[in-house]
Structures are given as C-alpha cells and as structure tokens.
Amino acid sequence: MPAKKEYLSTSGQRFLKVSAGILGGLLLSVAIHLLLGILLQNKVAVMLTGTFTAFLLWAALLSIAFLAKSGWKILGIYLAGILICSSIIYLIR
Amino acid sequence: MKLKGLSNRAFNIFLHTHTVAGIVISFALYIIFFAGAFTIFRSEIYQWENPSARIQLTENSLEYDQIIEKLKQQYPEVDTEKDIIIRPGTTKEPLTTVWVSMKDKVEKNGNTRKEVNKARAESLELSYHPVNKTLQVYEGKNKESPPTTIGETLFRLHYFSQIPIVGMYLAGFVAFFFLFASITGVLIHWRNIITKFYGFSIKGAWKQIWTNAHTVFGLIGLPFQMMYAVTGAFYCLSILLLAPATIVFFNGDQKAALTAFRPDRVIEVNEKSPINTNLKNVNSVVNKFYKTIPDIEVTRVTVKHLGREDAILTAYVQDETIFNGYGVVGVTLKDGKRVMEVLPREKTYTQAVLGAIGAIHFAEFGGIALKIMFFILAFITCFIIISGVLIWKEARNKKEYTDKQKRFHHRITMWYLAICFGLFPATAILFIAERVIPMALNNHSSLVNTVFFVSWLILMIVGLFSKKESILTKRYLYINGVLSLIVPIANGVTTGDWLWKSLANQQFYVAAVDIFWLLVASISFFLATSIYGKSDKVEKTKKGSAVLEKPILS
Numbered sequence: 001m002p003a004k005k006e007y008l009s010t011s012g013q014r015f016l017k018v019s020a021g022i023l024g025g026l027l028l029s030v031a032i033h034l035l036l037g038i039l040l041q042n043k044v045a046v047m048l049t050g051t052f053t054a055f056l057l058w059a060a061l062l063s064i065a066f067l068a069k070s071g072w073k074i075l076g077i078y079l080a081g082i083l084i085c086s087s088i089i090y091l092i093r
Numbered sequence: 094m095k096l097k098g099l100s101n102r103a104f105n106i107f108l109h110t111h112t113v114a115g116i117v118i119s120f121a122l123y124i125i126f127f128a129g130a131f132t133i134f135r136s137e138i139y140q141w142e143n144p145s146a147r148i149q150l151t152e153n154s155l156e157y158d159q160i161i162e163k164l165k166q167q168y169p170e171v172d173t174e175k176d177i178i179i180r181p182g183t184t185k186e187p188l189t190t191v192w193v194s195m196k197d198k199v200e201k202n203g204n205t206r207k208e209v210n211k212a213r214a215e216s217l218e219l220s221y222h223p224v225n226k227t228l229q230v231y232e233g234k235n236k237e238s239p240p241t242t243i244g245e246t247l248f249r250l251h252y253f254s255q256i257p258i259v260g261m262y263l264a265g266f267v268a269f270f271f272l273f274a275s276i277t278g279v280l281i282h283w284r285n286i287i288t289k290f291y292g293f294s295i296k297g298a299w300k301q302i303w304t305n306a307h308t309v310f311g312l313i314g315l316p317f318q319m320m321y322a323v324t325g326a327f328y329c330l331s332i333l334l335l336a337p338a339t340i341v342f343f344n345g346d347q348k349a350a351l352t353a354f355r356p357d358r359v360i361e362v363n364e365k366s367p368i369n370t371n372l373k374n375v376n377s378v379v380n381k382f383y384k385t386i387p388d389i390e391v392t393r394v395t396v397k398h399l400g401r402e403d404a405i406l407t408a409y410v411q412d413e414t415i416f417n418g419y420g421v422v423g424v425t426l427k428d429g430k431r432v433m434e435v436l437p438r439e440k441t442y443t444q445a446v447l448g449a450i451g452a453i454h455f456a457e458f459g460g461i462a463l464k465i466m467f468f469i470l471a472f473i474t475c476f477i478i479i480s481g482v483l484i485w486k487e488a489r490n491k492k493e494y495t496d497k498q499k500r501f502h503h504r505i506t507m508w509y510l511a512i513c514f515g516l517f518p519a520t521a522i523l524f525i526a527e528r529v530i531p532m533a534l535n536n537h538s539s540l541v542n543t544v545f546f547v548s549w550l551i552l553m554i555v556g557l558f559s560k561k562e563s564i565l566t567k568r569y570l571y572i573n574g575v576l577s578l579i580v581p582i583a584n585g586v587t588t589g590d591w592l593w594k595s596l597a598n599q600q601f602y603v604a605a606v607d608i609f610w611l612l613v614a615s616i617s618f619f620l621a622t623s624i625y626g627k628s629d630k631v632e633k634t635k636k637g638s639a640v641l642e643k644p645i646l647s
Contacts, residue, residue, distance in 0.1 A: 002109075002112070030333065030337055030338075034337060034338060037342055044353040045442055047335065054334045055269060055323050055330075056272070058269070059276055063110075063273065063277060066106050089341060
C-alpha cells in the first residue's frame with residue numbers, strides 16, 4: 001500500500017517543496033499574522049490568537065506546498081506573499 | 094458510505110508525506126505522549142513520590158508570616174528584600190514550597206560584574222512542613238538536586254529537556270509535524286472514514302486489527318490530538334511568533350507587550366525606597382483575598398521588597414468552579430491598595446488566552462475524571478503511533494522489495510518498538526528506584542535518574558535480541574508485568590504504607606498509585622498471553638517473511 005511512485009516528485013523538486021513548506025510556510029504564516037496585527041486595533045489579541053492559529057496556518061501551508069505541481073512556483077508564491085506582507089508592514093509602521 | 098475523497102495524485106502525495114512525517118517523529122512522539130500521560134497526574138502522585146508529604150492537610154492554613162520569620166532566623170544569608178515566592182501546600186501536595194534568593198556576595202577586591210551575576214543567580218528552594226512546622230532546604234546551597242524526582246523526570250522527558258538547549262525545540266518540531274501528520278491522515282482516510290469507523294472489529298488477525306484501529310482510534314482521538322499538537326507546538330515554539338510580534342508591534346519592548354496579558358510580570362520596585370517597619374502582614378492581606386474574591390484558592394504568593402516602603406504582594410489565585418479560573422492580584426503592603434488585578438471571572442480575551450491553553454493542555458478543567466480520560470486518550474495515541482509503524486513495515490513486506498530493504502524495515506521497526514516498549518518498564522523502575530534508593534542520600538534524585546535512563550537503555554537492548562515483533566512485544570509485556578508488581582511492594586517495604594494500610598488510613602493518593610501499577614501488571618500479563626494465540630495463526634498463513642525472522646542482535 002505504499003504511495004505510487006509516479007505521483008511523487010523528484011529529489012530536487014522535493015527539496016524545493018519541503019523548504020517552501022517548512023521555512024516559507026512558517027515565515028508566511030508569521031507575516032500574515034503580523035500584517036493582521038498592524039491593521040487591527042487590538043494587536044495583543046492578534047498576537048495571542050496567533051499562538052494557535054499561526055501553527056494551524058503553517059501546517060496548512062506545508063500541506064499545500066506538497067500539492068503544488070512545481071516546487072519553484074510554490075516557493076515563488078510563498079516568497080512573494082512574505083514580501084508583500086512585510087512591505088505593507090514596513091510602510092504602515 | 095463513501096465521502097468525496099482526494100484525487101489519485103493528491104491521495105498518493107499525502108499518503109507519502111503522512112508516512113514519512115509519521116515514521117520520522119514516531120518514537121519521539123510516543124515518548125512525549127507517554128511521559129505526558131503520567132505528567133497529567135504529577136500532583137496526584139506527589140505523596141507517593143515523597144513519603145514525608147504523606148500527611149493530611151485539614152485546612153489551608155495561612156502561615157506566610159511565620160514562614161518568612163523562620164526563614165530570617167534560620168537562613169540569615171537569604172535576602173528577604175528580594176522576591177520571596179511561597180506556594181502553599183494543597184491536599185494533593187501538602188508541603189509548602191518557598192523560593193528565595195541569597196544576598197549578593199560582593200567580593201572585597203575583585204568586584205567584577207561576572208562574580209556579582211553569579212552570586213545573584215544563587216537561589217534557594219525550601220520546603221515547609223505544615224504539621225511539624227519545620228523549614229528545610231530543598232534545593233540549592235549544599236543540596237544539588239531536589240529530594241524526589243519522579244514527577245520532575247517524566248515532566249522534563251515530556252519535552253526532551255534532558256537534551257541540553259535544543260531538546261525543547263526538537264519536541265516543538267515533533268509536535269508541529271504531528272499536527273501535519275494528523276491533517277494529512279484525515280485527508281487520506283477521508284473517503285472511507287465512515288465505513289471504516291462502523292466496520293471496526295477486534296476479531297480476526299492482529300494485522301487487520303491494527304490497520305483498522307490506526308484509522309478508527311485516529312478519528313476518535315482527533316480533537317484531543319489536534320489540541321495537543323497545536324498547544325504543544327505553542328509551548329515549545331511560541332518564540333517563532335512572539336519574538337517577531339514583539340519587534341513589530343512594540344518595537345521590541347517586551348514589557349509593553351507583557352503589560353497587556355501578564356501584568357504581574359512587569360511589576361517593578363525602586364531600589365532607593367526607604368525602609369518601612371510598619372507594613373501590613375502577609376497573612377492578613379491573603380486572608381482578605383479569600384473574603385473578597387469568590388470561590389478562590391490562593392496558589393502562589395510573591396512578595397517583592399519586603400521591609401521597604403514600596404513592598405508589593407502578588408497573589409496567584411485559582412477558581413476551580415469555572416473553566417480557566419486563573420487570576421492574579423497585586424497589593425501594596427504599605428496600605429493594602431490593589432495596584433493590579435486579573436480576576437478569574439472578569440478576564441479580557443487577551444488575559445484569558447494563555448490560561449485557556451494551559452487549562453486544556455494540562456487537563457485542569459474537569460477534575461480527576463477528565464484527567465483519567467486524557468490519560469487513556471494519550472495511551473490510545475501511543476497505540477496509533479505504534480500501529481502506524483507496524484503498518485509501514487507490513488505494507489513493505491512484499492516481493493517488490495529486496496531482502497536487504499526488508500531487513501532494513503525490520504531493523505527500524507524493532508528499534509522503534511524497543512525504544513517505545515522499553516519505556517513502560519523503565520518507568521516502573523523509576524518508581525521503584527525512588528523508593529529503594531535511600532532518601533537520606535544527598536544525590537538521591539540524580540541516582541534515581543541514572544537508574545531510570547540506564548535501565549531504559551538496557552531494556553531496549555534486551556528487546557533487540559527478539560526474533561520478531563510479536564516476541565519482542567510479549568517479552569516487554571512480561572517484564573512490564575513483573576516490574577509493575579514490584580512497585581507497590583517497594584512502597585510497602587520501604588515506607589510501611591502497604592496498599593491496605595494506605596486505604597484504611599484514607600491516603601487515597603498513595604493508594605491510587607499502587608492500584609494503578611497493579612492494574613498495569615494485570616493488563617500486561619493479560620495482553621502477553623493473548624498475543625501468543627493470535628500471532629501464531631497469522632504466522633502460518635504468511636509467506637515470505639522468513640528473511641525477517643532473525644534477531645538484529647544475537
């Protein structure tokens with residue numbers, strides 16, 4: 001019953017997806033929470049809600065990264081998301 | 094009944110990630126859940142752990158001032174102007190614990206900052222006996238380790254804190270990948286989840302049982318496991334979010350961040366505050382809390398700058414009648430004015446979040462029944478982990494795999510099982526060692542710890558001499574049964590509190606631990622005998638497993 005090989009990625013692609021999912025997913029999840037905190041009045045509430053939602057979002061982003069057709073694409077999307085969030089945060093502050 | 098499942102591609106991708114993530118974290122996660130299950134009862138087992146705490150506390154007596162007075166007399170080197178933290182005894186843990194700091198030792202010639210810091214770091218943990226009225230050093234000074242250790246050892250094992258620096262973060266990542274494995278697990282089993290749930294039976298071959306049980310128990314335990322995955326990740330990895338949030342929201346000012354949800358953490362006193370000998374006494378202040386805040390128990394009291402004009406008392410309170418009944422009140426000792434309060438029933442959202450996470454993670458919201466349920470659920474999770482590893486191996490026991498690959502899968506499985514199953518008898522040895530190694534020894538706790546970890550290692554190696562998984566499992570069950578039987582005997586011989594005596598004396602917390610181990614012994618023996626019959630039948634029908642039937646150590 002092991003997974004069928006034809007659906008799994010090559011090692012290069014896998015590396016991209018794993019790093020996009022773990023590192024990119026973490027940074028994007030944190031960036032989204034920080035952006036929400038900057039936009040909303042009650043920053044501390046966002047920060048404390050993030051103590052559980054950030055991990056859920058991170059896990060979701062990790063799962064999505066594995067579904068992607070191309071590792072480059074998903075890495076690019078996550079990096080773009082991180083950049084957009086952080087530039088808005090930078091501009092507002 | 095079939096639900097709409099994933100596409101073939103998504104199914105195979107998630108099956109693979111679920112397998113890889115699961116196999117990598119499996120044994121670590123097992124240790125976390127196993128040690129965590131025991132840690133839920135840390136307070137309840139304390140009287141068993143420490144015989145000098147086997148006393149009946151009739152009422153929560155207020156003896157704060159008496160303790161501080163004793164402290165000043167017995168230990169003049171203690172600086173009572175620094176923080177004095179007192180945790181009053183409870184019916185579960187009747188001894189009162191006191192934490193204090195030593196006076197700064199300023200060297201005459203070489204007054205370097207390093208030395209001052211070192212002296213500052215010197216703290217003392219004392220324990221106050223509410224019946225004998227004695228105050229003793231618990232840890233610090235010439236005592237290197239606390240007198241007893243079962244609860245502490247298992248609690249620290251629960252987040253790998255015995256591994257220096259990185260241990261806690263490792264545990265955090267295990268928790269996070271557990272969250273990932275739970276999510277992908279639900280996704281891959283989604284299509285047939287209802288059919289499998291109602292089709293579950295414990296009849297038939299063991300292989301069938303553990304394959305189905307992995308799914309069914311995974312579904313039953315899902316809310317429990319998701320909660321622990323998230324809160325566990327929070328406890329170990331919260332810095333990943335909180336550090337950047339503090340920088341972005343508060344320009345890195347930790348105090349500004351803490352004020353909103355932990356006001357007790359930002360109390361400050363003035364070094365130059367004048368001496369005041371006419372302060373209110375601690376007992377009367379604490380007594381007033383009991384009168385003014387409904388349904389509370391004071392769980393901890395901190396006194397800052399005692400003897401000075403700006404002395405402040407902070408009391409941590411707990412309201413057991415509501416969910417998340419944590420609260421904290423700060424009062425000046427000069428005039429008894431409340432300077433800070435987070436009342437159990439009037440908390441804001443931000444003040445309640447961390448307490449709520451703690452309440453569910455430590456199973457502190459439903460009394461002893463909930464704790465027992467969580468304990469059972471934790472063991473069900475351990476079962477899911479083990480069955481996952483066995484499914485992984487069995488799914489690869491096919492002719493597409495070379496003998497070399499099969500041997501590799503077998504070796505990994507045996508190692509994992511030896512690590513996991515060796516922990517239970519090692520825990521029994523931990524309990525036995527706590528009783529058998531003399532309490533009078535100064536390094537009692539470190540000896541107990543050494544015995545625990547060394548016996549775990551020996552038990553692992555012993556298991557690896559088995560030919561196959563079923564034999565290994567059976568051997569561990571027998572070892573576990575025998576060692577579990579010794580636990581109540583060790584307690585009876587060394588303390589005289591045999592089970593019938595502690596029951597007659599109404600020492601239920603002591604008796605419960607003995608009864609627990611007797612239960613473990615009987616369940617172990619029962620399982621050991623029942624495994625034998627079933628796996629034999631399966632073995633006869635299975636072909637091609639001959640390569641695996643060699644012990645990896647012999």
